Amino acid sequence: MHILHNGNIYTQITGFPTAQAIAIEGDRIIAAGENQQILLMKKPGDHVVDLKGKTILPGLTDAHIHLENYAFSLLKINCETDSLQECLDSVAQRAQQTPPGAWILGHGWNQNVWAEGFGTAQDLDRVAPENPVYLTAKSLHAAWANSTALKIAGINAQTPNPPDGIIARNHLGEPTGILFESAMKLLDDIIPDPTIQETVSALKNAQESLWKMGITGVHDFDDISCFTALQILGQASELKLRVVKGIPKASLETAIQMGIRTGFGSDMLRFGSLKLFADGAIGPRTAAMLAPFENETSYCGELFLTGDDLFEIGKKAVSNGIYLAVHAIGDRANQEILNGYHRIRQYETKHGLAHGRHRIEHVQILSPEDHSRLHEYGIIASVQPIHATSDMDISDRHLGKRAKDAYVFRSLLDHDTIIAFGSDAPVESPNPFLGIHAAVTRRRTNGDPGAEGWHPEQKITVKEAISAYTLAPALSAGMQDKIGKLSPGFYADLIVLEQNPFTIPADTIHLLKPQATMVNGDWVWKSD
Numbered sequence: 001m002h003i004l005h006n007g008n009i010y011t012q013i014t015g016f017p018t019a020q021a022i023a024i025e026g027d028r029i030i031a032a033g034e035n036q037q038i039l040l041m042k043k044p045g046d047h048v049v050d051l052k053g054k055t056i057l058p059g060l061t062d063a064h065i066h067l068e069n070y071a072f073s074l075l076k077i078n079c080e081t082d083s084l085q086e087c088l089d090s091v092a093q094r095a096q097q098t099p100p101g102a103w104i105l106g107h108g109w110n111q112n113v114w115a116e117g118f119g120t121a122q123d124l125d126r127v128a129p130e131n132p133v134y135l136t137a138k139s140l141h142a143a144w145a146n147s148t149a150l151k152i153a154g155i156n157a158q159t160p161n162p163p164d165g166i167i168a169r170n171h172l173g174e175p176t177g178i179l180f181e182s183a184m185k186l187l188d189d190i191i192p193d194p195t196i197q198e199t200v201s202a203l204k205n206a207q208e209s210l211w212k213m214g215i216t217g218v219h220d221f222d223d224i225s226c227f228t229a230l231q232i233l234g235q236a237s238e239l240k241l242r243v244v245k246g247i248p249k250a251s252l253e254t255a256i257q258m259g260i261r262t263g264f265g266s267d268m269l270r271f272g273s274l275k276l277f278a279d280g281a282i283g284p285r286t287a288a289m290l291a292p293f294e295n296e297t298s299y300c301g302e303l304f305l306t307g308d309d310l311f312e313i314g315k316k317a318v319s320n321g322i323y324l325a326v327h328a329i330g331d332r333a334n335q336e337i338l339n340g341y342h343r344i345r346q347y348e349t350k351h352g353l354a355h356g357r358h359r360i361e362h363v364q365i366l367s368p369e370d371h372s373r374l375h376e377y378g379i380i381a382s383v384q385p386i387h388a389t390s391d392m393d394i395s396d397r398h399l400g401k402r403a404k405d406a407y408v409f410r411s412l413l414d415h416d417t418i419i420a421f422g423s424d425a426p427v428e429s430p431n432p433f434l435g436i437h438a439a440v441t442r443r444r445t446n447g448d449p450g451a452e453g454w455h456p457e458q459k460i461t462v463k464e465a466i467s468a469y470t471l472a473p474a475l476s477a478g479m480q481d482k483i484g485k486l487s488p489g490f491y492a493d494l495i496v497l498e499q500n501p502f503t504i505p506a507d508t509i510h511l512l513k514p515q516a517t518m519v520n521g522d523w524v525w526k527s528d
Contacts, residue, residue: 012485019034065430133145145177239269294398388409440465
């Protein structure tokens with residue numbers, strides 16, 4: 001048995017929010033209370049830890065991550081640079097270490113912060129003339145390729161834009177090297193897939209990276225390809241991260257044929273929701289908007305899924321026990337998806353189906369008349385607070401005054417909406433303390449845009465932010481009676497912090513780093 005005492009333990013138990021000590025037997029918490037009460041339970045051979053006033057929180061869950069992409073991003077060139085030239089320098093350095101003909105992969109560029117704007121295929125050709133190069137944007141809604149990569153993919157002036165995708169072209173109609181949305185698949189599909197063992201190795205590395213940040217669980221929205229690798233880790237008792245695996249749209253029929261329902265699996269690895277896309281993103285201006293972007297007369301982004309479309313797909317999913325999670329960024333996309341969810345709720349009621357824990361992923365821009373509708377229909381807002389501070393300049397540029405309708409966490413909570421926090425990693429860092437800091441201060445870690453923060457009326461409290469990383473993801477996963485609290489009968493998933501996030505200055509929360517992380521009663525990582 002583990003006994004942890006003399007600490008500030010935030011249990012999140014209603015009516016008993018804090019404790020001095022907890023007792024853990026096997027993978028479960030068996031008691032929480034005052035020091036003297038818990039120490040009386042000690043038996044010979046038990047592991048007793050004096051926390052010396054340290055803080056313990058329930059393990060944190062990233063409710064929206066691309067796990068395999070994140071795992072392999074740790075091995076890619078980091079393209080999140082201040083200038084295009086810095087990115088090219090990194091590609092040149094990698095090219096010197098890469099055999100001719102081998103792929104060079106990178107992630108994280110953002111043309112919005114580069115004075116030069118988008119790069120070109122020719123830029124990459126100059127620094128990596130003997131390798132195909134493919135660099136995904138920070139948003140994951142655009143990519144940048146060199147001429148060798150384009151040639152391998154068969155992309156030229158005669159190649160048509162695929163449905164829901166754009167091949168950027170110059171004045172002669174030649175591809176520039178930038179691909180938007182589904183056009184990325186023209187290259188994605190020809191890049192050699194990693195072997196299963198390479199994926200297993202990458203996931204093990206990513207798992208440890210996440211533990212160091214205090215993350216004990218994730219809701220994964222990558223493709224289904226890494227599911228086998230996760231099973232291999234589980235069978236070898238090496239999966240020490242709770243994974244809720246989303247179901248891609250392309251796998252819906254297979255899931256139905258196999259009788260797979262949301263929640264099927266174990267408490268370490270289970271199926272989650274069907275992932276659908278309603279639109280693109282703010283950065284490349286492919287988010288579906290109710291009115292044109294700033295400095296546009298008519299362009300309102302790209303709508304991939306209407307409310308009617310969602311209803312047609314959704315009624316098949318819910319009839320087979322599969323919940324829904326829909327990517328929606330723009331205010332039009334969110335409105336359409338809420339219209340569809342309204343009809344799905346009516347369908348569930350009419351046919352005697354349980355109301356699923358459906359979600360909207362991102363909810364980045366929401367028209368004021370729609371603020372109450374997520375709660376009204378029982379829809380979970382799966383949002384990424386770090387996007388608010390990362391994208392605030394982009395939002396101001398592309399939305400103008402409508403930026404006040406972006407990342408409206410306070411308004412959603414005031415309407416009793418359940419909010420689950422994630423990172424969208426590798427789009428952003430999965431560090432949850434960066435997310436908490438962004439949600440509480442509405443400021444970047446360097447203090448921008450000033451003491452009050454960006455649209456400060458949307459700030460939330462530390463308690464609300466931690467709940468969004470614990471209680472809300474647990475509810476979304478159907479595990480609200482197993483994780484998210486440090487309560488008797490719950491799994492012993494927890495993190496140890498040197499400082500207390502509830503009492504330190506809010507503008508220092510991003511500096512917090514766990515000293516230890518426990519999953520299932522095992523210390524999976526310690527700093528010393």
